[in-house]
Amino acid sequence: MQLKFISLFIALFLSVVNALEVPDNVFINNLHRQFEVNSSVVRENIAISVKSKEDGANFFYLAYKKDLIPNISTMVAFTKVDKENILTITQEKEEEDSDLQYFKVDLEEPLKIGERVIVNVEVSYVKILKPYPKYINQNDDQYVLFSSNVYYLSPYTITKQKTTIKIGDTIKSYSQEPAPVKEDDNDVYYGPYENIAPGTEKIVSIHYKFKDRLIHFEKLDRTIEVSHWGHTVNFKEDLIVHHDGSQLKNNFNRIAFQKSQFYTETPSSVKDMIFVLPPRAHDIFFVDTIGNVSTSAFHKDDTRTLLQVLPRYPLFGGWKYTWSQGYNNPLDGNVKYNPKIKKFVFQAPIVLSLKHIPIDHFKLTVVLPEGARNVDIHLPYSFDSEERKMTYSYLDTTGRPTIVLEKDNVCDDHFQYFQISYSLPFYFTVQKPLVVSLFIFSLFLISMIWTRLDLSIVKVIIVFFFYHYKNIY
Incomplete structure (x- = not known):
């Protein structure tokens, strides 16, 4: 009995020692949360008024439920004064005996006692909207359910807080507690609430009409090949899209669907997707597992090229579609020579310009010309994995340097440009003819x-x- 008591005491002692101790150096004077839930990517903007309890306070902590971490795509913090200067956010070591995950936010300058600073935290979530009801008819509207803790789950005491959920469409129902709660212009306002203790929770739900596309890409593989000899840059994407909406109660009726196009829309289905390509894109193709899809179309102007992808069938809840698409772009549209560093600089967007559609797994492969040396890559954010290897193709002897990048939970906040600089000796440009x-x-x-x-x-x-x-x- 004594041995069991000693073992229990040691285990409790170790758990306390290993647990993250949040210092009581600051408190939150005021906090305003705002959710935008009108697309598949849910965005949360948190304005936090942090007030110091001591001299030299230069950081504070954010807390999130562990089961919510896989749904977080991006998280950035900046001060209200300087939005360009992004604050450093560090994910702390995960604690096994806790259901919370902590993030440390470093401030620009230490605060004096009583001094406050307003920090904005922007978080993007993916795949947290639930279709409700689960089954609908073919021409029914799409409704979804959004649930969240009405209080901000903070490790500090919050003196005052309010939460705004922007819907922008028809609200069917919403939680009426905790009061005060009001609905105005298809938005729901909770609070203000005062003196909220650390870790306070109260889940609220909103059931509303969803007009955007409730879809996501299960996989998107983007391959870029740079050819100095061919004076082109080849882009190719392999995609798998999945519809996350409510499933059909009955079998799909193609005749009824075609008739409905003349007098009404089918809001729960996805009929096409439009991708923005460079203005000089050419040799555009769109194929699936069967072959070329002739229903696709593209439109060009001086600033961009629009590729309209029309699958062979409309997508309803639970349905998937797999296809490949690509195009060529002139070399000078992506590659420039920098005489200062005596290198070629390749620049391109990391992912395609398709808004509000998250990606489960994204893979970017860049194949440089044969003979490229001193390769340096400049990324706007970190990737989950990076690999460098050699790729061999037609008439290659030494191989082409290849960079492979992979990342999960990608959203349109990741639609940024990246650069790769490399040197290419002249004799490698005539290597293939030789x-x-x-x-x-x-x-x-x-x-x-x-x-x-x-x-x-x-x-x-x-x-x-x-x-x-x-x-x-």
Whole structure:
């Protein structure tokens, strides 16, 4: 019995020692949360008035439920005074005996006692909207359910807080507590609330009409090949899209769907997707597992090219569609030579310009020209993994340097540009013609030698007998 008591005491002691101790150096004087839930990517903007309890306070903590972490796509913090200067956010070590995950936010300058600073935290969530009801008819509207803690789950005491949930469409129902609560212009306002203790929770839900596309990409593989010899940059994407909305009660009726296009929309379905391409994009293609999809179309102007992808069938809840698309762009549209660093600089967007559609798993592969050296990559944010390897293609001898980047939970906040700088000696630009010329010359040389060789056995025998009989006679 004593041994069991001692073991329990030691385990409790170790858990307390290993637990993250949040210092009581600040408190939150005022906090305003605002949710935007009108797209598949839910955005939360938190304005936090942090007030120091002591001199030299230069950080504070954010807290989130562990089960919510896989749904967080991006998290940035900045002060109200300087929005360009992004504050450093560090994810603390995960605690096994706690259901909370802490993030440390470093302030620009230490605060004096009683001094306050307003910090804005912007968080993007993916796949947290739930279709409700689960089954609908083919022409029914799409409704979703959004749930969240009405109080901000902070490790500090919050003196005053209010929460705004911006819907922008028809609200069917919403939680009426904790009061005060009001609805105005299709938005719901909770609070203000005062003196909220750390870790206070109260889940509220809102059931509303959803007009945007409730879809996400299960996978998006983007491959970019840079060719100096061909003077082109080739872009290719392999995509799998999944509809997250309510499923159909009955079987899909194609005739009813075609008829409905003349007098009403089918709000719960997705019929097309439009991608923004560079203005000089050419050789555009769109194929699926069957072959070329002739219903696709593209439109060009001086500033951009629009690729309209129309799947072979409309997408309803639970349905998927797999396809590949791509295009070529002139080399000078993405690659410039920088004489200061004596390198070529390649620049392109990391992902396609398609708003409000999250990506479960994103893979970016960049294949540089053969012979590229001193390769440096400049990314606007970190990736989950990075790999460098060599790729071999037609007429390659030394191989092409290849960079492979992978990241999960990507949203349109990641639609930024990246750069790769590399040096390419002149002789590598003529390497392929020399290889081709050498190969053709070798064929001619082998042909010349082969035509001049006489390996006939019969002729050797005749010559032998001729000399043999000549010596006899």
